[in-house]
Amino acid sequence: MRLFNMPSSGNSYKVRLLLALLGLKADLIDVEYGWETLAQAKADGKLPFGKAPVLELEDGTLLPESNAILCYLGQGTPFVPADALNHARMLSWMFWEQNQHEGMIAVRAALLNYPHRKAQATPDRLAELLTSGSALLQIMEDHLATRDWLVGGDVSLADICLYAYTHTAESRGGYDLAPFPALRAWLKRVAALPGYVGLDA
Ligand SMILES: N[C@@H](CCC(=O)N[C@@H](CS)C(=O)NCC(=O)O)C(=O)O
Structure with a gap:
């Protein structure tokens, strides 16, 4: 491959x-x-x-x-729940990642970090993305406040998918993760998975 x-x-x-x-x-x-x-x-x-x-x-x-x-x-690994409802719940988070989360959290990081996006990084746009992106992080925080993983009792593709842009939300996107303790604990759980590699590996 x-x-x-x-x-x-x-x-x-x-x-x-x-x-x-x-x-x-x-x-x-x-x-x-x-x-x-x-x-x-x-x-x-x-x-x-x-x-x-x-x-x-x-x-x-x-x-x-x-x-x-x-x-x-x-497919066929423990990262995809066998149960049909949990499988669909995993997909719900993954669709949400693409149609909501990425459009706020990743876009703010892109505007701040990629030179070719700089012209779009106006104070208004950055402020709007900060507010709307923080509301999305709050959705994750509320969900993770009572569970270790996004779906069912185990790590799934939903966690891998949402980890990607969430773990750099603060360092690259300028979001303050301090108000999200459950989210931060979840980030640590993903980073502790056997075989984990970081973005810069
Ligand atoms: N929905 C796509 C988004 C992919 C995407 O936007 N890729 C960007 C980097 S994050 C890219 O390749 N941009 C190159 C270009 O626009 O020329 C996915 O999840 O794979």
Whole structure:
């Protein structure tokens, strides 16, 4: 397998993290903003939706979308609940991550950290993302206040998926995690999983 991987991106990191937790290996092709490799991967048709990550299977099949890749790699492992309702609950969190969480938490981090996004980092936009993103972190906090993992009694793809941009919400996104103790304890639980690798590993 080959992973078209953006080293700085949480969407790519969640795939690298799951690969490590499962003890799987993929050759990494790093495609970072501004790098020739990103333009080349697009020109070669390796990024069907124009974005990383993309998993290239041994037969050349290209699988885009980070959460679809997690589902593919996670199938048949303990990271996917066998129970139908918990499976659907896992997907609820993963859809929410893409349609809510990423659009606030990851976007604020992108505006603050990527030079090509700087022009969009207006004080109004940053303030709006701080307020709306903190409300999303509160949803996670409330949920995790009474449980160790997002779904059922065990770690699932939902945790891996949401960990990616949540664990850098403070360092990159400027969110204050102090008011979210259950969320911080959950971040530590994910980081303690056997095989865990960090974003910069
Ligand atoms: N929904 C997609 C989002 C992927 C995405 O936005 N990737 C960005 C980096 S985080 C990218 O590859 N950008 C390259 C570009 O826009 O040229 C996923 O979860 O995989």
